[in-house]
Amino acid sequence: MADAGASLVEFTGVEKSYGAVRALDGVDFSLLSGECVGVVGHNGAGKSTLMHVLSGGVAPDQGKLAIAGEEQPNWTSARARALGLRCVFQELSLCPNLTVAENARVVHPAIRGFGWRRRAGRLLLDKLDEIFPGHGVKSTDLVQDLTIGRRQMVEIARAFTVSDVPARLVILDEPTSSLDQHTAGQLLAHIRRSVDAGIACALISHILDEVLSTCDRIAVMRDGKVVVSDGARNFTRARLVGAMGGIEDEEKGPAAATALGSRAEAPIVVKVSAERQIDNRQVVAREGEIVGLAGLAGHGQTDLLLATFFAASRLRTSALVDGPVALVAGDRQSDGVFPQWSIAQNIGVRSLRQLRQGPLLSPVREDALANDWRRRINIRTPDIRNPILSLSGGNQQKALFARALASDARIVLMDDPMRGVDYATKLEVYDLIRAEARAGRTFLWYTTETEELKNCDRAYIFRNGAVVAELAGDELSEERVIHSSFAGVA
Amino acid sequence: MRRRLRATLPALSLALVLAAIAWLNPRAISYFGFTLMLNLAIPIVLATLAQMFVIAGNDLDLSIGAFVGFVCCVSATWLKDEAWLGALALIGCVAVYAALGALIYLRNLPSIVVTLGMSFVWQGLAILLLPKPGGAAPGWLRAVMGVKPPLIPFPIVAAALIAAIAYVGLMRTSYGAILRGCGGNAVAIERAGWSLLRAKMVLFALAGAFGVLSGMALVGITTSADANIGNGYTLLSIAGVILGGGEFVGGAVSPVGAVIGALTMAMAASPLLTFMHIPPDWQVAANGAILIIVLAARVLIGRKGPER
Numbered sequence: 001m002a003d004a005g006a007s008l009v010e011f012t013g014v015e016k017s018y019g020a021v022r023a024l025d026g027v028d029f030s031l032l033s034g035e036c037v038g039v040v041g042h043n044g045a046g047k048s049t050l051m052h053v054l055s056g057g058v059a060p061d062q063g064k065l066a067i068a069g070e071e072q073p074n075w076t077s078a079r080a081r082a083l084g085l086r087c088v089f090q091e092l093s094l095c096p097n098l099t100v101a102e103n104a105r106v107v108h109p110a111i112r113g114f115g116w117r118r119r120a121g122r123l124l125l126d127k128l129d130e131i132f133p134g135h136g137v138k139s140t141d142l143v144q145d146l147t148i149g150r151r152q153m154v155e156i157a158r159a160f161t162v163s164d165v166p167a168r169l170v171i172l173d174e175p176t177s178s179l180d181q182h183t184a185g186q187l188l189a190h191i192r193r194s195v196d197a198g199i200a201c202a203l204i205s206h207i208l209d210e211v212l213s214t215c216d217r218i219a220v221m222r223d224g225k226v227v228v229s230d231g232a233r234n235f236t237r238a239r240l241v242g243a244m245g246g247i248e249d250e251e252k253g254p255a256a257a258t259a260l261g262s263r264a265e266a267p268i269v270v271k272v273s274a275e276r277q278i279d280n281r282q283v284v285a286r287e288g289e290i291v292g293l294a295g296l297a298g299h300g301q302t303d304l305l306l307a308t309f310f311a312a313s314r315l316r317t318s319a320l321v322d323g324p325v326a327l328v329a330g331d332r333q334s335d336g337v338f339p340q341w342s343i344a345q346n347i348g349v350r351s352l353r354q355l356r357q358g359p360l361l362s363p364v365r366e367d368a369l370a371n372d373w374r375r376r377i378n379i380r381t382p383d384i385r386n387p388i389l390s391l392s393g394g395n396q397q398k399a400l401f402a403r404a405l406a407s408d409a410r411i412v413l414m415d416d417p418m419r420g421v422d423y424a425t426k427l428e429v430y431d432l433i434r435a436e437a438r439a440g441r442t443f444l445w446y447t448t449e450t451e452e453l454k455n456c457d458r459a460y461i462f463r464n465g466a467v468v469a470e471l472a473g474d475e476l477s478e479e480r481v482i483h484s485s486f487a488g489v490a
Numbered sequence: 491m492r493r494r495l496r497a498t499l500p501a502l503s504l505a506l507v508l509a510a511i512a513w514l515n516p517r518a519i520s521y522f523g524f525t526l527m528l529n530l531a532i533p534i535v536l537a538t539l540a541q542m543f544v545i546a547g548n549d550l551d552l553s554i555g556a557f558v559g560f561v562c563c564v565s566a567t568w569l570k571d572e573a574w575l576g577a578l579a580l581i582g583c584v585a586v587y588a589a590l591g592a593l594i595y596l597r598n599l600p601s602i603v604v605t606l607g608m609s610f611v612w613q614g615l616a617i618l619l620l621p622k623p624g625g626a627a628p629g630w631l632r633a634v635m636g637v638k639p640p641l642i643p644f645p646i647v648a649a650a651l652i653a654a655i656a657y658v659g660l661m662r663t664s665y666g667a668i669l670r671g672c673g674g675n676a677v678a679i680e681r682a683g684w685s686l687l688r689a690k691m692v693l694f695a696l697a698g699a700f701g702v703l704s705g706m707a708l709v710g711i712t713t714s715a716d717a718n719i720g721n722g723y724t725l726l727s728i729a730g731v732i733l734g735g736g737e738f739v740g741g742a743v744s745p746v747g748a749v750i751g752a753l754t755m756a757m758a759a760s761p762l763l764t765f766m767h768i769p770p771d772w773q774v775a776a777n778g779a780i781l782i783i784v785l786a787a788r789v790l791i792g793r794k795g796p797e798r
Contacts, residue, residue, distance in 0.1 A: 057681055078683035093681055095674035097741040102667040107682045112664040 007069060008033045008169060008200050009054065014063030016049055018390065023049040024060065025224035031169065033068075036191060036201040038211035038232065041221030041244055042394070042422040047204045048090060050221070051171050054202070055087040056080035081107075084168035086159040088175050090204075090393065092151055096144035100124060100154055103143060110164035127157040131190040132183055147298045148331060152178045156187060160194065169200040176210060177419045180297035180448055188214045206422050207449070208240050220244055241423060269411055269442050271320040272311060275303050276465030283460050283467060285411070285442050290433060292459030293446040294481050297416075300465035301446040302330075305413045308444060312411070323410030323442075326350055328400050330416035330446075336400045337388045344370035344384045346399050350407040373402035377432055394421040401429060405436060412436075414445045418452065430455050450481050496788070500734045500750040503784050507757050514765040521643055528645035529711060531756035532635070533558065535649050536704035537723045538730035538752035539656050539745065543696040545731050546660070546743045547689070548673045549594065549601030553609035554701055554727050557583070558720030560616040561705025566625025566715035569706075573628070580702045587698025588691045595690040609724070616717035623716035627709045635710030649749050656745035659696075669693055673741020729781050730755050735788075754784075 009031040016024040024046045031037050039047050052058040053065070056077040065072050067083050086107075087093075094103050101121030105111050111120045121139025128135045132153050143151055152175065159170050172191070176184035191201050191214055205211050211218060212232055219229040220243040228243045270285040283304060285291045293301040309327050311319035329335035338346055348355050348366045355365045370384045379398050381391060388396060397417060404412050418426055433443055433455065445456060453459050453476045461469040461484040469484035511527075512519045518527060537554055544551040561580065569576025590608065594601050637644050660666040671679045672689045680686050704723070709715050734751030736743040758780050763773045 055681070076683075077681050081683045087681070089681075093675065093678035095671040095678055095741070097674035098667055098671050102671070105664055105667050106671055106679060106684075109683070116664045117662075 005035075006033045007031075008035075008067065010064075010066040010069075011050075011054075012064045012066075014050070014053060014060045014065065016053060016058065016060050022224050024053070026063070027221075027224065027226055029219060029226050029229075031200055031202060033168070033200055034195060034198045035217060036195040036203060036215045038215035038218040039202060039204045039221060040206070040208065040211055040218060040240060042424055045221040045244075045422075046224040047221050048173055048393075049224075051087065051089075051173050051202065051204060054080070055085060055089075055171060057087075082165060084165050086167050086170045088156050088159045088170070088172045090173040090177070092148075092155050094143045094151060094155055094158075096142070098143060099139065100137060100141050100143060100146075101139040103154065104139075104158055104161060107158060108161070108163040123161050123163065124154070124157055127161045128153060131157050131160065132186050135183075148178045149180065149183065149297045153183065160190075160199075167199050169202065170194065171202045171204075173204045174206065174419075175203070176205065176207060178297065178448075181450065182296060184210070206426075208237055208423065212237065212240070244423070267322075268320070269322040270308060270444065272304060272308050273318060274300050274462065274466045275307070276300065277467060281467050281470075283444075285444055287410075287442055288437050288440045289458070290437050290443040290445060290456045292453045292456035292476075293444065293462060294450065294453055294459050295462035295468075295484070297448045299462040301462050302415055303465065304462075305415050305444060305446055308411075309413055321411065324408050325411045325413060326404035326407050326409035328404045328412065328414045328417045330414075330419050332393075332396055332400060332419075335415075337396055339387075339389055341388060342385045343374075343379065343381060343388050343391065343399055346388045347373055347402045347406060350403045350409070354408070369406055370402070373406055377402055377405075378428060394425045397421050398425065398429070401432070405432070405441075410440070411442045411444070414443060414447075416446050416448050418447065418449065426452075453481065496735060497744070497747070499784075499788055500744075500747040500754070503733065503787075504750050504754045504757075507754055507762055511757065511762055511765060514762075518761065518765070521641070524643040524646060525638075527757060527761040528643065528649075528753065530708070531645045531753055532648050532652075533704045533708035533711070533720075534723065534726055534730065534756050535652055535749050535752040536700050536707055537720075537727040538734075538748050538755075539652065540697040540700035540704060541727035542656075542731045542734075542736060542743050542745060542748045543660070543669075543693045543700065544601070545728075545736055545738065546670055546673050546741055547591075547693045548676075548739050548741065549605075549693075550728070550738070551605045551697055552602060552724055553605040553612055554697070554704075555720045555722060555724035556609040556612035556616070557698075557701045558705045558708060558723050559715075559717055560612040560619075560720075561702050562709045562712075562715040562719050563616045563620040563625065563717055565631065565706050565709040566627055567619060569631075570626055570628045580706075583702055584695055584698040587701070588695035591690040591692075591694030592687060594694075595687050613717060620715055620717055623714065625709075625715045627713045627715075631706060631710035632713055635707060649753060653746050653749035656749070660743070660745055665692075670741045670743070673739070673743075726752070726755050726759070732788075733781070733784055 007030060011027055011029040014024055014027045027050055029050065041047050049058065053060050056075050056079060065075055072079065095106065101117045101124065104120040104124040105116060108120065125139050128137055135150065135153055137146065137150055137154060143154065146154065156175055160167060175187060179187065188210060191203065195201055203211060203215055212235060215232045217229065218232050218235055218240065219226045220240065221227065222244060266286040266288055268284055269287050271282050273282050293304060295301065305327065307319060308321055309325055312321040312325035344366050347370045351369065352361065355361050355369065357365065367384060374384055377398050379395050388399060391399065437443060447453065456476065458470060458472040459476055460467045461471065461481060471480055517523060537558055540554055541551055561583065564576055564579050568579055590604060593599065594604055639647050660669065668679060668684055669689055669692060672686060676686055705720065708719065730752035731743065731748050733754055734744055734747030736748060759777055760773065763776050768776050
């Protein structure tokens with residue numbers, strides 16, 4: 001392998017525009033062999049675009065790219081792969097209709113001929129066992145049958161597998177966004193092991209503690225440029241946030257939650273049982289409450305939200321849901337956005353009744369509604385009629401929030417909506433949720449980030465499809481949540 | 491579990507049709523009965539597989555019926571009189587299919603539009619070649635289609651063989667995984683460094699090749715050709731693929747399922763309805779009804795239970 005400390009990637013003045021949006025505005029970025037670099041920045045700062053350029057998927061408009069000291073004028077995905085660059089993209093790049101083993105084969109042209117399935121499956125499963133012991137994935141599983149967390153594990157493990165070309169650099173774009181804390185920890189430990197073994201890593205993450213604890217160096221991006229690049233030891237959380245241009249306010253969360261106080265007197269609007277609940281414990285939400293659904297990812301929280309959602313539209317005696325309901329999807333690519341529609345149409349679709357003029361939809365009202373919400377939650381776009389896909393991931397998510405909040409829904413269900421959303425956006429949305437709750441809206445909030453529970457009045461901890469604990473106010477500490485999530489498990 | 495249930499659904503519907511036939515007319519379940527009932531099944535099976543390769547890449551071929559008709563006309567004229575010219579024309583047909591795949595990929599055209607247009611081209615060429623029904627199948631082709639193997643009727647042996655070949659080719663080879671991956675997530679395949687253009691051309695060339703085989707098989711059975719002979723095949727082939735567990739999008743196809751689906755369509759199309767004493771006027775409608783029932787059952791099974 002190349003000597004540690006030698007230059008592996010060198011970007012000079014890389015620019016990329018999408019229409020009027022300048023995604024990259026002259027980026028200088030470098031990466032040494034055997035180094036783990038964290039890339040942080042707000043949504044829309046250009047991190048994902050930078051990584052797409054690096055992986056060969058997007059051609060830059062301007063600028064130079066050198067790998068291991070050699071300039072690369074014809075940079076393509078195939079060339080990147082041949083030089084040992086691997087990518088884990090934010091939007092998963094597995095083929096859902098293929099098995100786990102076949103997906104491994106897709107990235108390893110060398111695995112062919114008799115017995116290729118067995119070899120490809122073995123290669124990937126060995127890596128999965130190494131990174132995520134106890135993952136529960138079989139090589140013959142169809143990817144579409146796996147949960148999103150397991151899909152992400154497969155994708156991550158696949159990036160680290162080696163057949164003919166040794167891996168020199170693994171790029172991970174928000175790798176932990178669909179993983180629970182336990183598996184995220186396994187991944188970060190593996191990244192450290194790989195870096196020590198000489199594989200360079202580029203880690204993009206919105207979870208700053210991850211970056212601070214895992215990376216050797218951190219590059220901060222803002223407005224399409226790398227603004228600071230320094231050793232991770234020289235950063236604190238506050239300095240990172242400052243460099244990103246956000247506001248760090250550690251005390252805000254818990255203080256605001258206690259200020260909400262108890263709402264024990266308010267009427268109950270939701271009362272629903274988890275799917276595999278044996279005792280008669282129920283998830284109860286009162287008007288104006290923010291109720292968290294926590295625990296490890298994929299333990300029945302989404303099912304409970306869906307049960308609540310369907311109970312609102314159909315008669316079902318087992319669940320009480322009093323009031324119109326809106327759902328903010330977490331997997332926004334598959335459940336959230338209408339990719340062919342404009343931002344305004346995406347926001348207005350849950351409120352068609354109020355947008356009507358006679359029998360027809362009024363574009364004027366639709367624009368007015370969308371512009372109102374663009375201002376209120378700061379969706380960054382020059383024109384509300386642009387296609388929704390012109391927005392960065394975090395801003396798309398804001399549009400989905402706007403869709404729910406602009407509607408007549410009294411109860412808002414949130415399915416881990418902050419996946420891959422930057423810190424400043426999160427703070428804005430937290431404020432918005434609290435304000436809406438004060439105004440009498442009820443929130444059921446499934447989250448995989450324990451920190452977010454600080455915004456909740458109460459939280460139910462899920463395990464294996466059932467509620468195992470209810471924590472309120474001061475009890476909502478990370479230790480308590482983790483304790484409840486794992487208690488009873490060997 | 492759900493996956494297994496879905497996988498057995500094509501076989502289940504075939505069994506159901508067979509049971510109905512056995513109940514209505516027990517004598518049909520015999521060597522001779524099957525040979526007769528499945529007389530036209532082989533060309534349908536081949537056309538269905540051709541369609542399946544196109545559907546695997548999220549496209550649809552609306553020209554396969556007209557194409558099969560054209561191949562019939564070529565086989566009954568040039569292939570018989572000037573074998574080299576006929577062979578050349580048929581190989582050319584496969585090349586045209588590959589070129590269509592390239593066109594659809596490069597210009598990002600909807601395959602429905604392109605193949606709908608091509609269906610008129612094929613039909614027109616067929617009429618030019620054979621203005622009125624006639625021609626004659628080459629003797630060797632008739633001989634192949636008339637083989638009478640011991641114990642198991644020829645159409646069943648041939649269908650099993652074809653299914654095995656398509657299954658190994660698409661489902662078991664390493665490049666087959668790439669071809670199916672294009673339907674599932676083309677971006678992922680491209681990012682991994684594979685050529686989508688090549689994959690699409692291969693899929694369409696395979697469709698062309700199976701279409702050629704379908705036309706040759708058909709003319710081998712009917713012994714003479716007609717420009718309109720394959721017109722029903724477009725719908726039959728799509729129905730067979732879907733009946734066999736395929737999806738219009740997402741690259742989810744099953745060669746074995748498609749063959750079973752095609753056999754089911756071939757049996758339900760005419761023998762079953764005749765035994766049920768449904769007048770020919772109503773058979774097409776009854777056919778459609780059978781299709782709707784089976785597809786509805788499939789959707790129900792597919793939707794059961796949330797993702798875990």
